[in-house]
Amino acid sequence: MKGNRKKLIDLTGQRFGRLTVLYRAEEDKTANALKGGAVLRPRWVCKCDCGETTTVIGANLRAGMTKSCGCLRRETSAENGRKRRARKKRKSMGEAKAAGGAADERR
Ligand SMILES: [Zn+2]
Numbered sequence: 001m002k003g004n005r006k007k008l009i010d011l012t013g014q015r016f017g018r019l020t021v022l023y024r025a026e027e028d029k030t031a032n033a034l035k036g037g038a039v040l041r042p043r044w045v046c047k048c049d050c051g052e053t054t055t056v057i058g059a060n061l062r063a064g065m066t067k068s069c070g071c072l073r074r075e076t077s078a079e080n081g082r083k084r085r086a087r088k089k090r091k092s093m094g095e096a097k098a099a100g101g102a103a104d105e106r107r
Contacts, residue, residue, distance in 0.1 A: 011044055011058055017067025019046035025055045 011021040025043040042058045048069035060066040 008042055009058065009062075011061060014061075016046070016061045016064070018049040018072060019054070019056065019061065019066070019068060021046050021061070022053070 008024075012023060014021050022045045025045045043055050044058055044061065045053060045055050046061070046069075047053050048071060050069065050071045052069035052071065054069040056066045
């Protein structure tokens, strides 16, 4: 009897952040064998809300480490950049200067 095989947690159809698990990705059995059969890392093909498909290690999904295909991170950093830039907005005082000045000298 083979009692060696670890029970696989089926993540199909589950949602993790923006990702919905579609199906299990093919295992890299050769890589696993080279490592002496250490840890089996099942990977899952997930569909992101943005439309991208990505392959994620199941452990990362369950740990909440991977919540998108990468677009979430891109959006967050883009938003931060936008906020920083908005604060730097300066008022243009050019027009006010041009209108004043000469009026006071006329006594
Ligand atoms: Zn995405």
